[in-house]
Amino acid sequence: MAASVYPIYLTQVDGALAVVVGGGRVATRKVQGLLAVGARVRVVSPALTEALQAWAAADRVEWVARPYTSGDLKGALLAFAATDQRAVNAQVARDAARLGILCNVADAPEEGTFHVPAVARHEGLVVAVGSGGVDPGRSRRIRDEILRWLRERISA
Ligand SMILES: C[C@@]1(CC(=O)O)c2cc3[nH]c(cc4nc(cc5[nH]c(cc(n2)[C@H]1CCC(=O)O)[C@@](C)(CC(=O)O)[C@@H]5CCC(=O)O)C(CC(=O)O)=C4CCC(=O)O)c(CCC(=O)O)c3CC(=O)O
Ligand SMILES: NC(=O)C1=CN([C@@H]2O[C@H](COP(=O)(O)OP(=O)(O)OC[C@H]3O[C@@H](n4cnc5c(N)ncnc54)[C@H](O)[C@@H]3O)[C@@H](O)[C@H]2O)C=CC1
Known part of the structure; x- marks a missing residue:
């Protein structure tokens, strides 16, 4: 069974620093969501997807082009451990905990x-769907259904 979760919506994310460790598929999805709300994004990774490269070239994200080191999270509101290296993601989670920074861990739902x-x-509504980390695909599918319902039923 999943541990219990307490849902909140973050405010004042416009201009806040989010540090994303890793530059792959998962990091790209997280960065896209962060840019959409105006966060300042720093990506720490030796390599980037094409989408991340384009954002870095356009100065929409800051790229730190090397492996993660403790210290990269300094000043962050949020940290994302999104590498494909278990030990690195675990280190990011430990560093964030030490610094009191909220942390998301892509490969270990219980760790961050x-x-x-x-x-x-x-239309001004924001519906967030989670499964306590148990089944993200299910969350996505239910979100798609909810969005269809909202578009059919709710107008401004
Ligand atoms: C715990 C959590 C941590 C977190 O926050 O990242 C987590 C963890 C893991 N995801 C995995 C797999 C996939 N995740 C997605 C997609 C999404 N994952 C998201 C959230 C979360 N994922 C958090 C829990 C949320 C909840 O409570 O439900 C969404 C909702 C939000 C977002 O990421 O933006 C976004 C859809 C949103 C959208 O489309 O808008 C897809 C693709 C798909 O389904 O389309 C795949 C299949 C990958 C493939 O393609 O192989 C694996 C297995 C990895 C493996 O085994 O390799 C783990 C690790 C594990 O479970 O151990
Ligand atoms: N939370 C989620 O939504 C999902 C999580 N996952 C898990 O997330 C992890 C990442 O998945 P993908 O993005 O698909 O992997 P990927 O292979 O596309 O990307 C991994 C990235 O990590 C970077 N990296 C490797 N070592 C690093 C280091 N020491 N410091 C900084 N960056 C480093 C690489 O350069 C690469 O950019 C996997 O462990 C996977 O199991 C997979 C799918 C969805």
């Missing part, structure tokens, strides 16, 4: 301090 839900936005 928050999960990223699947989100539907419609």
Whole structure:
């Protein structure tokens, strides 16, 4: 059974620093969501996906082009451990805990301090769907259904 979760919506994310460790598929999805709300994004990774490279070239994200080191989280509101290296993600989680920074861990739902839900936005409503980290695909599918319902039923 999943540990219990307490849902909140973060405010004042516009301009806040989010540090994303890793530059792959999962990191790209997290960065996209962060840019959409105006966060300042720092990506720490020796390599980037094409989408991340394009954002770095356009100065939409800061790219620290090397492996993670303790210290990279300094000043962050949020940290994301999204490498494909278990030991590195665990280190990011430990460093974030020490610094009191909220941390999402891509490969170990119980290890960080928050999960990223699947989100539907419609006419000023924000619906977040989570499964306590148990089944993200299910969260996404239910979000898609909710979005369909909102678009059919809820107008401004
Ligand atoms: C715990 C959590 C931590 C976190 O916050 O990252 C987590 C963890 C893991 N995800 C895994 C797999 C996939 N995740 C997705 C997609 C999403 N995952 C998201 C959230 C979360 N994922 C958090 C829990 C949320 C909840 O409570 O439900 C969403 C909702 C939000 C977002 O990431 O933005 C986003 C859809 C949103 C959207 O579309 O908008 C897909 C693709 C798909 O389904 O389309 C795949 C299949 C990958 C493939 O393609 O192989 C694996 C197994 C990895 C493996 O075994 O290799 C783990 C690790 C594990 O479970 O141990
Ligand atoms: N939470 C989620 O939504 C999902 C999580 N996962 C898990 O997330 C992890 C990452 O998945 P993908 O993005 O698909 O992997 P990927 O292979 O596309 O990307 C891994 C990235 O980590 C970087 N990296 C490796 N070592 C590093 C280091 N020491 N410091 C900084 N960056 C480093 C690589 O350069 C690469 O950019 C996997 O462990 C996978 O099991 C997978 C799918 C969804």
